Amino acid sequence: MAAITTFAGQRSKDSRIGKLGQIATVTWSILLIFWLATDPFVWFWVPWDSTPTSVLIVVPVLLSATVPFMRYRRWAWSLTLVSALVVCLPKTDVAHQFFPRPECKPSPTTSPPITVLSWNTEFWGDGRYSTVGTNILRANADVVALQEVQSDVRQKYVAYTPPDFPWSSYRNIIRKGELMIATNLEVLSDNKDDARIPFLYVDIITPSTRVIRIINVHIPVHLSLSLDARDRDFYDFIRFRFSVRREEFKKLSAAIDESPYPVVLAGDFNSTTSMANFRSATGKLCDSVLAAGFSNPMTWSIFGLSLWRPDYIFTSPGVNSLVYDVLPMDNISDHKAIRLAIAL
Template structure:
């Protein structure tokens, strides 16, 4: 038992050191966050049963070292949010799972828009505003007229797969281009044959909203997954992993630079494809507060199973009163984030 506890402690230490710093650690990055809670607890219980005190100590050390990776927020046990002011702003952030064309299900635009309207949001931050070709290449949504029809008089900003819909005026919008922040040149970014070049080069869309007499900067983000069975562009798996790592790190850098030069109140929300176990979180811009108020806020689910958090919301210069996770009603594999805030 002490040997197993020692192995897990060494692994946890290596994970804390390497995650988010080297691309070849991307597979351990996919470990479920709850493993950093469940494994050391199991080892500690087994050690107690066997009276192997040294093994118990090692397991407890691994539990403490990996606590920030397990996705559990113990503060939710004693934190109770206060009342929501009447003038609070409702923001709904959601990975739509390829708009209403969810793979494996027939398109159902009526149900899709009914879900959006049911959130009664003032601002919508939507990701995966795209369709897919048979080889999983992105395609623009053939007709976005339905979106504007469903939200008459609202303000819309679109960049690649990212769309922000606001009942407040959008004074400016900016694509946060990741290419200037890449560590290595990738001539195929974007691919010459793509119909959605911004899908590859813009993973964050910033919109500045006029809310009453004040400004609010909203960042709508969707980062690529760190590893996937289908290559980003290159058939070589190792090279694909390196490309994804570069794109993810460049996305974080681009976002951090933009936020650093922004003195307005900020909301950053979206699918970061980053679990609580991943060291990439240290790349987030400093000064942003996590809006979560749940004990174990999982946003990703597959096969009917609750998994872990991939979608995040952060604020600066705002007060978040609620951050609720909303069931997609079968329309996506991500739960939406309904964020209630005031400036």
């Protein structure tokens, strides 16, 4: 009798797990449908989009563990979770790293590689300019794209000339607002005086005599962690920045389409790969994270968790991404730097 009671109790517990799994699966599916349908147009998905993209994989995987406890139509619940995973996978960092599009895979080339460094230099203490320079020199890049080089700091960057400071070794320094590009390669043209678009591009002649366009971007942040989520200002900020960011992504998409040369797009996008407007602007390019192998490509952390990648380098199809490194840069900035070796 005791055995029967124990069996009945276990079966009841299993049934509860199965029902909870079904409820969670239905809730997750409805959430995904509304998100996919409205994400490009409405601002209230911003907090959702700001979560690590690994959540889109982890949730259906965890829910699949409840399928054996479901009493009816397990195949249908399994199919639902597999479909959710398949739909969400292209919107994750994992997909770009391990499942690149065919046109993005490296092809044989004899062109000498060049190295591009992208780094948001917003750093926490004054008096560390030589340390910044030392880290940039150590990266040994042919092209350096920096973001958040504020006006007062920029003056010190340019005026600071000890032997260990990098600008003494880069003969071409192009500045536009908070954006800088430095290179020793020959510069064909740039848009530093064009106020119509909020980013900086430089057309560079590579050692193989090919021309590439380096675009340096800093997209405004979408969330303000200094505002209280219980206050209306928090949501007003999100709504305003959503419209600003959407317009900048449209301009960026147009600039990519209009470029007469292959593009290398680098910068701090303050975005995750799950954001629809971000994907729309960069979707024709290749995410260079495919060259990262099994290394961790995340460039920003909070509470010690490196789960976010707001910094990217994209390339036009046909530009081979060879070696992708994330550099801590002595933790001067809250962002790590990306160094990418490319070849045409």
